[in-house]
Amino acid sequence: MGELFHLEDVTKVYKMGEVEVRALDGVSFAIQRGEFLAIMGPSGSGKSTVMHLLGCLDRPTSGRMVLDGLDLLKASDNQLAEIRNAKIGFVFQQFNLLPRESALRNVETPAIYAGMKRSERVRRARELLERVGLGDRLFHFPSQLSGGERQRVAIARALMNDPAIVLADEPTGNLDTKTGEEILTLFRNLHKEGRTVVLVTHDRRVAEYASRILHMQDGRILKEERVN
Template sequence: MDRVVEIIRVENVKKIYRMGDNEVKALDGVSLVVEEGEFLIVMGPSGSGKTTLLHLMGCLDKPTEGEIYIAATAVSKLNDSQLAKIRNKMIGFVFQQFNLLPRLTALENVELPMIYAGVPKAVRRKKAKELLELVGLGDRLHHRPTQLSGGQMQRVAIARALANDPMVLLADEPTGNLDSKSGEEILKIFSELNERGQTIVIVTHDPEVAKHGDRIVRMRDGKIVSEEVNVHA
């Protein structure tokens, strides 16, 4: 029997935001495990806490209570420099707004995380080219974001997220700004990456996106309300 490897463990996490005299409980006692090779979908309406959970799993924020473990390392014990290292080396992010730098070409955008990681120029240039070919953009290497469609920009963002061989890809509404055809193409890329062994977590409110995952966790009012295994046709 294969040994289960935990990539992320969330233990009884609460996240409270203080706004003046008011407290907003974005997460209220959430526990969750993301296993190696899994394609997890976190679903919920706006305000359910799903994006807050993704940000905590991605070390973009820290919980008010509870603990998050990334590769068995307790996040709350880490300083900002250590957190930045985890974000750069272990986690790949894909956002709804793409977050590409407009002055850089597709190739240069994909190279960025490798620059921060100290990868030599020749090595990172070769790898960025390979990653863009992997997502079907081998003929768009020197195009800037303004010269690309929304679907193409998201492909660049996925290639960039893969630059440092992350343990997990975290995607926040990755098809939210795309038409349905482009969205399907992006989800196909995620599915193919997962088939190659990439661990993926996608946050969405879209049932069409949820069809692509192995497991669906549903959230409401800062809590996980249900969990189901997705049986693919």
């Protein structure tokens, strides 16, 4: 299996005017290839900051972060964009679909930035949408889809460039319990197929879908828990 992501003594300090806010205070952990990991904690615990760092949307203030052998602290903005494009698949609480593009086009977008050929891109996007059960909704716009359907489009989009890691930030936060369970089952299936999935949540029932839970509080990792 091996290590996919390695974080060592990572800190993140935000400057809010004169005041410094220590969002992360020396966090170290590793993510194994093919693992289903949940990062859990109340709001303000630093889990969103971890999510942004894991998603390469931001750089830590200090520490060491290595993804798949790449040192993220040394990466330029452009390199980070390339890493996000090739290695990260995002699923957000608010779905974050592009409102003016069809479901198909939304799924295609990461591949457009990767420079994939149009014919191949459309074929793959179609396949992924069919896999999440939306084969008959290809040309619907986000506003014409239900919450559960939107999140499925987002998952298909996250898988488009065959990422090393799927990052989900409260993916069921805006869904009812039943739809939420369907989405979580989808993530569990992805894990079973061998994908690395990281779930960020405040909800214990959601976190229990993972095989390992990191509990965070005040910018630190409080404890680690194995789930069966």
